[in-house]
Amino acid sequence: MKRSNKNRIKKDPPVRAVKPEIRQTAKAGGNFKDKLNAYRDQHAQALFSSLGRLVATPFVSMMTISVLAIAISLASGFYILVSNLQQLTANLETSNQMSLFLRDDVSEAHAKKLVDSIKLDKNVQSVKLITKEQALQEFKTYSGFGAAINALETNPLPIVLQVLPKNALNDKEELSELLKNFQQSPEVDFAQMDLQWVDRLQSIISLARLFANLLSLLLGTAVLFIVGNSVRLELHNRRDEVVISKLVGATDAFIRRPFLYTGFWIGFISGVLAWFIVALLMLILNHSVEALSELYGGSFHLLFLNFTETIALIFLSSLLGVIGSWAVLVFQLQYTKAS
Amino acid sequence: MINFVNVSKRYAETGDVLRNISFHLQRGEMAFLTGHSGAGKSTLLRLIAVMERVSRGQILLDGQDLSLAKESQLPYIRRKMGFIYQDYKLLHDRTVFDNVALPLVIAGYGHHEVTRRVRAALDKVSLTGKEKKYPLALSGGEQQRVGIARAVVNKPPIIIADEPTGNLDPDLSEEIMFLFGQFQRVGVTILIASHDISLITQLNHRVLKLDHGQLVSS
Numbered sequence: 001m002k003r004s005n006k007n008r009i010k011k012d013p014p015v016r017a018v019k020p021e022i023r024q025t026a027k028a029g030g031n032f033k034d035k036l037n038a039y040r041d042q043h044a045q046a047l048f049s050s051l052g053r054l055v056a057t058p059f060v061s062m063m064t065i066s067v068l069a070i071a072i073s074l075a076s077g078f079y080i081l082v083s084n085l086q087q088l089t090a091n092l093e094t095s096n097q098m099s100l101f102l103r104d105d106v107s108e109a110h111a112k113k114l115v116d117s118i119k120l121d122k123n124v125q126s127v128k129l130i131t132k133e134q135a136l137q138e139f140k141t142y143s144g145f146g147a148a149i150n151a152l153e154t155n156p157l158p159i160v161l162q163v164l165p166k167n168a169l170n171d172k173e174e175l176s177e178l179l180k181n182f183q184q185s186p187e188v189d190f191a192q193m194d195l196q197w198v199d200r201l202q203s204i205i206s207l208a209r210l211f212a213n214l215l216s217l218l219l220g221t222a223v224l225f226i227v228g229n230s231v232r233l234e235l236h237n238r239r240d241e242v243v244i245s246k247l248v249g250a251t252d253a254f255i256r257r258p259f260l261y262t263g264f265w266i267g268f269i270s271g272v273l274a275w276f277i278v279a280l281l282m283l284i285l286n287h288s289v290e291a292l293s294e295l296y297g298g299s300f301h302l303l304f305l306n307f308t309e310t311i312a313l314i315f316l317s318s319l320l321g322v323i324g325s326w327a328v329l330v331f332q333l334q335y336t337k338a339s
Numbered sequence: 340m341i342n343f344v345n346v347s348k349r350y351a352e353t354g355d356v357l358r359n360i361s362f363h364l365q366r367g368e369m370a371f372l373t374g375h376s377g378a379g380k381s382t383l384l385r386l387i388a389v390m391e392r393v394s395r396g397q398i399l400l401d402g403q404d405l406s407l408a409k410e411s412q413l414p415y416i417r418r419k420m421g422f423i424y425q426d427y428k429l430l431h432d433r434t435v436f437d438n439v440a441l442p443l444v445i446a447g448y449g450h451h452e453v454t455r456r457v458r459a460a461l462d463k464v465s466l467t468g469k470e471k472k473y474p475l476a477l478s479g480g481e482q483q484r485v486g487i488a489r490a491v492v493n494k495p496p497i498i499i500a501d502e503p504t505g506n507l508d509p510d511l512s513e514e515i516m517f518l519f520g521q522f523q524r525v526g527v528t529i530l531i532a533s534h535d536i537s538l539i540t541q542l543n544h545r546v547l548k549l550d551h552g553q554l555v556s557s
Contacts, residue, residue, distance in 0.1 A: 034449035041450060244428050247388060248442040248489065249418035251411075 042257065050261035053234070054269075061266075064230045068223055068270035072317050073277035075219040076305065078212040080278065084303050085205045095195055096175055100161040100182050103189045108132075111159045114187055123165055123178055130160040158189060220320055223270075227263050227324030234262055235332055242333075256329045260322055267321020271314040278305065340366045340497060340528040341387065346396035348382055356382045358552045360396070364545075366496070369519065369529040371539045374549030380532040383549070384501050387530070388422060389413050401496065418446055421490025425502035427482045429474040435461070435485050436470035442493040460492040464518060480511040487518060491527075498522060500531045504538060512538055 054061040102111055108131055115127045130138075135157040140146040165178060175193070183191040235242065245255055286302050293300040305313065341364040348357040357379045364370055372380050385391045386398060389405050398405040401419065408416055421442075422428075429438050439460055443453045461467055464484035474482050483503065490498055498519070504512035516538065519529055533539060539546060548556045 034452065035447055038444075038447045038449045042444065042447070045444075240428070241430055244430060245441065245445065246414075247390075247417060247422050247428070248445060248493075249414045249416075250445045251414040254414075254445055 042254070046257040046261045050258045051265050053262065054265055060230075064226065065266060065270050065273060068226055068266065068317070069273035069277060071219045071222050071226075072270055072274035072313070073281075075212075075216040076274060076278050076313055077281060078215055079309075080282070080303065080305065082205065082209045082212045085208060087303055088300065089198055089201050089205065096165050097194045098163045098165070098179055098182065099192055099194055100163060100188045101190045101192075102159040102161065102187050104158060106159060106187045108159065110187065111161070114185075115161060118161065118163060118182075121178075123174070124163055125166045126164045128162040128164075130162065132157050132159055135160060162194075220316075223267070223317070223320045224324040224327070227266050227321045228328040230266060231259050231263055231325035231328045232332060235259060235328070252333060255333065256326075259325050259329055263321040263323075263325025264318050265321070267318040267324075268314065270321070271317025274317065275305070275310060275313060340364055340368070340401055341530065342397075342399040344397040344399065346386065346398060347394050348379070348386060348391070349394040356552050357386075357549075360549075360554050362547055362554060362557045364528055364530060366528055367523060367526045368545065369523045370531070370545040370547055372530055372532040372547045372549065373534055373536075373539060375534070378549040379552045380549055381501060384499055384530075384532055387499055388420065389416060414445075418442070418493060419495050420497045420499055421493065421495045423483075423486050423490045423498065423500035423503045425505040427474070427486040429482060429485055429489075431474050433473075434470060435466065435472050435474065435477070438474065438485055439488045439492050442489060446493060456492055457488075460488040463491070463521075464488045479506050480508075480514070483507060483511075483515060484518075487515070491522060496527060498527055498529045500529070500533075502533055503531060504533065504535055509537075516542060 102114075106114075111129060111131075115129050118124055118127050132155050136149065136155050139157065140149055143149075163182065165175065179191055179193060182188055242255055282302060282304050289300070289302045343360050343362050346357060346360040347355060349355050360383065372383065374380055382391070386393055386405075387400070389408065393406055400416065403416070405416065430441070433441075436457055439457045440453050443456055448456070457470070458467070461470060464487050466481060466484055466488065469477065469481065474485060477485065483506070487503075490500075500519070503519075504515055507515065512535065519531065520542075523529055546556065547554060
């Protein structure tokens with residue numbers, strides 16, 4: 001050992017340029033494979049020691065992680081809520097079909113003539129006549145109030161004309177113009193766009209989606225700050241270590257590494273915990289939703305985070321943890337240097 | 340090896356702490372840095388460690404101008420120096436082995452090399468068998484020797500010691516100085532800040548004396 005030390009020092013020329021000096025020092029520590037292994041060991045060490053530190057102060061860690069998990073689960077909860085609402089309307093195709101409810105005193109023969117005249121309209125693709133009897137049959141089949149209808153002496157349902165405008169006619173104003181024309185004809189009691197409510201619901205849902213996104217952005221920012229704050233405290237508690245490491249030649253990357261891993265762990269564990277919180281909420285809700293869905297023919301099933309979304313949730317939380325600690329480290333280590 | 344050329348350090352709050360300091364420590368030279376409290380000893384050492392930058396003048400370390408060194412180069416410059424402190428500056432939550440290994444781990448040495456070198460360094464300061472102990476379980480003299488082992492484990496060409504014997508009794512101080520003498524004999528340049536006059540006079544080495552920020556004898 002002594003000999004190699006002597007040799008190394010003797011080899012040094014008295015004055016040398018800056019760069020080779022640094023390279024030579026950086027090269028110390030054996031061959032490339034050793035260096036690579038050492039680098040891997042450094043990361044593994046930082047990864048597990050930062051987890052160890054979180055576990056060593058379970059109360060403080062759990063407080064931070066719980067706050068984060070709740071924030072993250074709020075954001076993902078809203079996301080799922082909106083996804084489920086979207087699912088409600090997803091299989092409803094919008095169509096421009098209109099229904100014209102004719103006045104009670106219009107006869108079937110008159111209605112047929114009306115159908116023929118409407119067919120002549122250049123904006124109309126097809127017209128379908130639904131007689132009072134057909135309407136009654138349909139109502140009995142689909143409404144579930146068949147028995148009640150049977151109790152009635154006369155058929156209360158009007159004749160309905162289902163008008164499908166030409167596909168080319170897609171402009172909202174032109175459509176409402178056409179609807180208004182129908183409304184004004186003396187035979188028509190009431191005219192309506194059949195699926196206008198779907199349009200309206202869909203715009204409400206996209207508004208909700210936007211709201212959920214903004215909320216996620218806000219909560220994500222909160223996560224950044226919370227992680228940043230706990231890393232700042234950690235940095236403060238380990239200030240000696242930072243200073244000593246610096247004195248024995250640690251690069252900023254080396255000093256940052258364990259704190260970045262702390263941020264990662266906080267984010268990662270919070271993400272996983274948030275998933276469980278959301279799962280628990282969904283489990284509680286699922287029973288009620290299934291019961292409700294049953295009443296409507298059982299077509300609706302509560303959606304949960306799929307595999308990709310779960311991975312994305314955990315990845316994003318971890319990323320936020322790393323970014324939050326990174327920001328604090330860049331700021332704080334600069335400050336340490338200055339003071 | 341350490342060459343100060345008209346170095347001044349000025350703080351906005353306190354004014355000049357060091358004024359026009361010039362001296363040159365040759366490779367393998369051992370010198371004491373002495374002076375009253377507040378004479379600027381610590382500041383001078385901080386300048387060598389590039390924990391602070393000079394206000395005026397130049398410090399050449401092994402021919403490299405420290406004032407021109409970029410922030411990203413500083414870690415590599417510091418790896419050429421071993422620092423020893425009065426308060427040892429050990430990490431209390433790590434074992435003796437891990438404390439001594441720190442500079443090697445930072446420099447990216449492989450596991451086997453780290454173990455080999457840490458053992459050798461601990462052997463040199465006669466602390467073999469204490470690897471698994473924690474610093475607080477050791478005596479002051481032992482802790483200081485851990486600090487010395489950490490400073491030399493990377494075989495730096497320069498050792499900087501700030502009051503290394505400040506907390507130790509004369510016997511232990513002598514032991515520590517004996518170690519420094521050994522390092523010097525293998526070509527290490529050593530600068531020791533101390534106001535232990537008896538120790539300084541007893542050992543016949545070069546003395547740099549600071550008074551109110553000026554070098555009054557070298």
